[in-house]
Amino acid sequence: AQTVTQSQPEMSVQEAETVTLSCTYDTSESNYYLFWYKQPPSRQMILVIRQEAYKQQNATENRFSVNFQKAAKSFSLKISDSQLGDTAMYFCAFQGAQKLVFGQGTRLTINP
């Protein structure tokens, strides 16, 4: 069974700083996807970034980028120039055949 571990329950940084959220996963599958989702207090789960396991190049989406280390089964999210609107729960997720397997989440607070 796949598992996803987020070792940082909470993080807090000042606006405009860079922050990195950690995620590790365990799987025996070779073909899969990894995601970071953001869940603000409004509770809607919003896709932040997507990474295909077969791609060596790390995905980037504007201020968001990942460091994907397939051999180490590590998938961290870097948020550059953090903004107040980035305050949310962040979930790392693994997808194999059908379902998403989520980590426990990291509560990120951006302070003014």
Add this chain to the structure above:
Amino acid sequence: ETGVTQSPTHLIKTRGQQVTLRCSSQSGHNTVSWYQQALGQGPQFIFQYYREEENGRGNFPPRFSGLQFPNYSSELNVNALELDDSALYLCASSPVAGEVQGTQYFGPGTRLTVL
């Protein structure tokens, strides 16, 4: 482009009752998945529907059932409600082809409270 929608937003039921939650998938998406998110936890996979058939199920009892309709909308039914069923229920739709194949896009959720 219309995103994933869910109804109702909030729902309060009593133990033993039955509930139906509804989801309309995003335009162009033909796969729907349902997740249960308890307070302070990550979402847990309930099941997925593709072409009106169940296409995978998580570790949930048979009193959790679902349907998918020809227009790709979906229902989640829960019978004999228990207090532990209180949670946020999330629906996600995904395309089976294209650049973002398999990527799941979520609706705003339905908050179910069982008293």
